[in-house]
Amino acid sequence: xxxxxxxxxxxxxxxxxxxxxxxxxxxxxxxxxxxxxxxxxxxxxxxxxxxxxxxxxxxxxxxxxxxxxxxxxxxxxxxxxxxxxxxxxxxxxxxxxxxxxxxxxxxxxxxxxxxxxxxxxxxx
Numbered sequence: 001x002x003x004x005x006x007x008x009x010x011x012x013x014x015x016x017x018x019x020x021x022x023x024x025x026x027x028x029x030x031x032x033x034x035x036x037x038x039x040x041x042x043x044x045x046x047x048x049x050x051x052x053x054x055x056x057x058x059x060x061x062x063x064x065x066x067x068x069x070x071x072x073x074x075x076x077x078x079x080x081x082x083x084x085x086x087x088x089x090x091x092x093x094x095x096x097x098x099x100x101x102x103x104x105x106x107x108x109x110x111x112x113x114x115x116x117x118x119x120x121x122x123x124x
Contacts, residue, residue: 002027003058007035013116015048015082017109021055024063032066038073047079048116050109054085064097071102080104082112 005022018035022028036042042049049070059067071081081103086094094100106112
């Protein structure tokens with residue numbers, strides 16, 4: 001049974017954060033893709049998208065395709081994508097499909113925010 005995806009949006013530092021809960025499948029594709037006009041970049045000129053996947057317990061191939069689409073769009077329009085709360089099973093799967101080359105995976109939000117701060121310091 002498909003568990004509806006709930007998406008909460010928030011910001012921190014230069015990041016736009018999506019807290020996801022539920023299943024990431026084809027059924028939920030429109031709810032993700034219609035959040036914003038992804039091709040225009042992130043709201044408030046944020047340069048980082050953080051996906052909190054701790055509440056996502058099932059991701060099928062269509063869900064992975066959604067993540068690939070978001071990361072590719074980010075590369076194209078100028079934002080980086082990070083994720084945390086990814087189970088070891090999905091970390092392995094993301095590596096197998098090449099997603100982890102474009103979406104950095106961290107153990108927690110704090111680690112990502114520290115990394116973002118260090119990147120901003122390096123860029124002046």
